[in-house]
Amino acid sequence: MDAGENPLPDSINPNNFPAKLWRLVNSPANEAICWDSLGEVIVIDQQRFERQVLSPGSMSPNSPDAFKTTNFSSFVRQLNLYGTSCEYLGCNFPDGR
């Protein structure tokens, strides 16, 4: 599903963390973060996420989906603040295997 199919209620500020996260997780274009098969927890590929989402210049400038931090640990702090469970999809090989 794309963002158009699961709009957020007007009471949610689209510029805040939960809304950005929601759009990103539901975006099929994004390969770095997604729902698990049961739709209960978020699965993150840290390497990809840092490269494709957090890294400055990785998203189009002034994108409403860009997070304010570039640090993965700060992003995780936000996840925890909002009580979001996630799994880490890691690749353990430097060459990306």
Add this chain to the structure above:
Amino acid sequence: MDAGENPLPDSINPNNFPAKLWRLVNSPANEAICWDSLGEVIVIDQQRFERQVLSPGSMSPNSPDAFKTTNFSSFVRQLNLYGTSCEYLGCNFPDGR
């Protein structure tokens, strides 16, 4: 100075975290982590450190200097456990500038 010039006392287990950290910080071969100019805090380049020290295969296999984790956040947890102050030397550009 190299490791030969500042040996650790025999009472320090060379396989434990503080000893590994000590050797690494004092090693001129290592570019990812070093002392600041006053020799008071450790300066870490996170990107380099992940690539050149934590990443599996980045150090010679079974190196006594290899840490047990591959996660930067776990490494930072160890720093904090031992009360080690550090500064983060970040590069903010995806291409390494």
Add this chain to the structure above:
DNA sequence: GGTTCTAGAACC
């Protein structure tokens, strides 16, 4: 409202 650094706690 978000970011950063550090620490608690449970687990291995």
Add this chain to the structure above:
DNA sequence: GGTTCTAGAACC
């Protein structure tokens, strides 16, 4: 003895 996940606290 180390690792991981989460939370406290101070700061911006």
